[in-house]
Amino acid sequence: MLPIAILAGGLATRLRPITKTIPKALVEIAGEPFIAHQLRLLKAHGYEHVVMLVGYRGEMIEEYVRNGSAYGLRVEYSYDSDGQAVTPTLLGTAGAIVKALPLLGREFSVIYGDSYLPCDYAAAERAFTESGKLGLMSVYRNEGQWDTSNVEFDGANVVRYDKSNRTPAMRYIDYGLGVFRSEAFADVPRDRPSDLAALYQQLVARGQLAAWESPDRFYEIGSLEGIRGLTEFLSR
Numbered sequence: 001m002l003p004i005a006i007l008a009g010g011l012a013t014r015l016r017p018i019t020k021t022i023p024k025a026l027v028e029i030a031g032e033p034f035i036a037h038q039l040r041l042l043k044a045h046g047y048e049h050v051v052m053l054v055g056y057r058g059e060m061i062e063e064y065v066r067n068g069s070a071y072g073l074r075v076e077y078s079y080d081s082d083g084q085a086v087t088p089t090l091l092g093t094a095g096a097i098v099k100a101l102p103l104l105g106r107e108f109s110v111i112y113g114d115s116y117l118p119c120d121y122a123a124a125e126r127a128f129t130e131s132g133k134l135g136l137m138s139v140y141r142n143e144g145q146w147d148t149s150n151v152e153f154d155g156a157n158v159v160r161y162d163k164s165n166r167t168p169a170m171r172y173i174d175y176g177l178g179v180f181r182s183e184a185f186a187d188v189p190r191d192r193p194s195d196l197a198a199l200y201q202q203l204v205a206r207g208q209l210a211a212w213e214s215p216d217r218f219y220e221i222g223s224l225e226g227i228r229g230l231t232e233f234l235s236r
Helices: 034-044 058-065 092-104 121-131 196-205 224-235
Strands: 004-008 049-054 074-079 107-112 135-141 151-153 158-161 172-181 209-213
Touching: 004 034, 004 092, 034 058, 049 058, 049 092, 058 074, 074 092, 092 196, 107 121, 121 135, 121 172, 121 209, 135 151, 135 158, 135 196, 151 172, 151 209, 158 196, 158 209, 172 196, 196 209
Parallel strands: 004 049, 004 107, 049 074, 135 209
Antiparallel strands: 107 172, 135 172, 151 158
16 A cells, blocks of 8 residues: 555644644544544555644644554654644645655555545555546545535546535535645645645646545544544444
8 A cells, every 4th residue: 555644734623622722633532532543444454654744733643643553554744834833834735745745755645634434445546556647536426415515527537626616517525535646746836835625626627637436435523513423433
């Protein structure tokens, strides 16, 4: 399996006051910090090398996870900025990945720090390799069920992706697992924050974004409702 980056640097304002003193990765889910569940899931799917992209309260994540040996993983860290700052200067999701490229290498996967994805990660990586494209977005046929759908998918590629301007043809949603070649980030600005969603849109415009459809729904802890849903799933 390729190295995998976890985007865990956000301020998690939607979960305040829970995240006023801790990062989202350490929010307790079913008796343990979320990151423990996430790392065990990645290990179970064959990952060995994880790069945590941290910012807000990032030092707390590193203190808890350390080098990842407790999970059978090698975990490294890339900081957006001073992780102890109350309002750190963040690079954005794409900018954080650019900063971590020396740790990630030429090809790598990316997941969000609040996503729990019980899917076939190896299948997504195979689809990426077979596509020959610079990037791959995993998608799920959402039909507006778990969140607002934002992807038009033709069975092989992302035809349109937009979180703001939805169309009736958007039956799918960004599932939360991406796979990339480092060249995909060549034009990401280094002097200002840049979002991964914008990079996805650029790759779509260039015909360089493949897609892989997961049959398994996603779980997330970005909201109180999401926390309840994941807690129930893990309790089962």
